[in-house]
Amino acid sequence: MIEERRERADAARNRRAILRATEDLLARHRPEQISMEQVAAAAGVGKGTVFHRFGSRMGLMVALMQERAYALEEAVASGPPPLGPGVPPEERLMAFLDAIVDVVGRNKGLLAALGHAATAAPRPEWKEHGEHRDEDGDHPVYRFWHGHTSALIAARRPDLDGELLAHILLGSLQSEPVLRLLERGETMRLAASLRVMASGMLAAPAPALA
Amino acid sequence: MIEERRERADAARNRRAILRATEDLLARHRPEQISMEQVAAAAGVGKGTVFHRFGSRMGLMVALMQERAYALEEAVASGPPPLGPGVPPEERLMAFLDAIVDVVGRNKGLLAALGHAATAAPRPEWKEHGEHRDEDGDHPVYRFWHGHTSALIAARRPDLDGELLAHILLGSLQSEPVLRLLERGETMRLAASLRVMASGMLAAPAPALA
DNA sequence: GGTAAAGTGGACCTGTGGTCAAGTTCGGTG
DNA sequence: CACCGAACTTGACCACAGGTCCACTTTACC
Numbered sequence: 033m034i035e036e037r038r039e040r041a042d043a044a045r046n047r048r049a050i051l052r053a054t055e056d057l058l059a060r061h062r063p064e065q066i067s068m069e070q071v072a073a074a075a076g077v078g079k080g081t082v083f084h085r086f087g088s089r090m091g092l093m094v095a096l097m098q099e100r101a102y103a104l105e106e107a108v109a110s111g112p113p114p115l116g117p118g119v120p121p122e123e124r125l126m127a128f129l130d131a132i133v134d135v136v137g138r139n140k141g142l143l144a145a146l147g148h149a150a151t152a153a154p155r156p157e158w159k160e161h162g163e164h165r166d167e168d169g170d171h172p173v174y175r176f177w178h179g180h181t182s183a184l185i186a187a188r189r190p191d192l193d194g195e196l197l198a199h200i201l202l203g204s205l206q207s208e209p210v211l212r213l214l215e216r217g218e219t220m221r222l223a224a225s226l227r228v229m230a231s232g233m234l235a236a237p238a239p240a241l242a
Numbered sequence: 243m244i245e246e247r248r249e250r251a252d253a254a255r256n257r258r259a260i261l262r263a264t265e266d267l268l269a270r271h272r273p274e275q276i277s278m279e280q281v282a283a284a285a286g287v288g289k290g291t292v293f294h295r296f297g298s299r300m301g302l303m304v305a306l307m308q309e310r311a312y313a314l315e316e317a318v319a320s321g322p323p324p325l326g327p328g329v330p331p332e333e334r335l336m337a338f339l340d341a342i343v344d345v346v347g348r349n350k351g352l353l354a355a356l357g358h359a360a361t362a363a364p365r366p367e368w369k370e371h372g373e374h375r376d377e378d379g380d381h382p383v384y385r386f387w388h389g390h391t392s393a394l395i396a397a398r399r400p401d402l403d404g405e406l407l408a409h410i411l412l413g414s415l416q417s418e419p420v421l422r423l424l425e426r427g428e429t430m431r432l433a434a435s436l437r438v439m440a441s442g443m444l445a446a447p448a449p450a451l452a
Numbered sequence: 453g454g455t456a457a458a459g460t461g462g463a464c465c466t467g468t469g470g471t472c473a474a475g476t477t478c479g480g481t482g
Numbered sequence: 483c484a485c486c487g488a489a490c491t492t493g494a495c496c497a498c499a500g501g502t503c504c505a506c507t508t509t510a511c512c
Contacts, residue, residue, distance in 0.1 A: 089469065
């Protein structure tokens with residue numbers, strides 16, 4: 033078919049520099065006050081380059097997030113239990129939630145930045161660079177998290193609205209107060225409460241009626 | 243004591259005009275693309291007036307939200323059960339969640355706008371106009387919702403982390419996918435799943451250990 | 453009516469995300 | 483190695499947002 037043209041060496045170098053710089057700034061400053069210009073400067077490239085590579089603020093954040101979440105995705109698909117396959121859904125769900133809390137905890141800034149970026153999708157429709165911007169408007173990482181969560185819920189409780197319950201469970205991680213908690217390092221506390229929530233849900237009586 | 247100076251008639255008129263205009267725009271356009279200038283124009287006042295009255299974008303949104311949520315606050319504090327006092331916490335919680343879903347459902351736009359505004363609190367610390375911007379950074383409406391929810395949880399399950407569970411429960415309402423659901427009018431669906439979540443939680447086994 | 457405080461408007465400032473045309477570098481090829 | 487087109491880079495530039503400022507008007511009270 034079409035011959036995939038390899039990415040040029042300098043381009044690759046720059047991409048990594050930009051990602052690194054973003055990571056760095058994210059660790060040091062509040063995400064909403066990091067401008068693309070700052071990122072460019074910190075990476076030692078022109079602003080134009082940043083946009084050329086990532087399309088938009090959102091694109092940058094999504095790319096970074098994807099990188100961060102990759103390991104988890106692997107572990108779930110083909111790693112050892114309880115994250116990977118081989119144990120009952122309930123157990124996997126708990127492990128998965130713990131893992132997500134962990135990832136989120138180590139990337140609070142990014143999460144917030146993503147949320148912020150979601151807001152800022154002005155005019156153009158982004159035809160090229162179209163890796164993100166799918167039917168749902170969510171980034172692939174969230175897509176995967178939600179898909180897995182809702183599948184696990186459905187496996188144990190097909191009578192519940194797994195789709196939505198998964199959104200509720202995951203959505204809570206994006207809320208300001210919860211992020212603040214993570215910032216204070218209370219990861220365990222969050223994980224514990226999420227478990228309560230999830231296990232309670234799996235054991236809940238069937239909904240009142242259809 | 244100090245004589246409270248009454249608000250001038252023209253000022254009151256303008257304030258209402260601004261609130262109305264905002265409501266209006268919010269109903270017609272996506273919240274993130276409503277500018278303060280538009281609001282001012284739609285209200286038939288100058289941009290300066292809007293800022294004079296509400297201090298910032300955030301201030302405007304908070305004020306609107308407060309107006310919208312007032313009825314619920316009343317009903318909870320002194321209305322008839324199950325919202326008001328007089329029935330077991332479990333029942334009140336369910337009723338309260340239903341009510342919140344309802345309010346949120348009828349104000350999705352506002353909610354999103356609030357979230358967006360939270361992000362945009364740039365330089366100044368806002369000494370005057372200090373009605374919002376409290377220790378927690380949350381607006382009074384959320385304050386109340388969270389306080390009530392967590393109190394009800396604690397009443398029934400003092401062994402759980404009511405504070406946090408309340409944040410989780412409420413936080414889920416702010417997530418993009420959930421908002422989208424509301425936009426599609428599936429209010430009932432959300433309410434049902436929230437109930438499952440909450441009742442499951444109240445019936446959950448005691449957390450693994452301290 | 454007079455007057456001081458409250459309120460008003462809109463030009464203006466700062467800083468953002470995003471665009472673009474002109475120039476530069478890479479990497480494969482004869 | 484010299485060459486050439488595609489990929490890449492760049493920073494000035496644009497549109498437009500939130501927020502500030504202050505000269506001017508309106509109000510409420512005496």
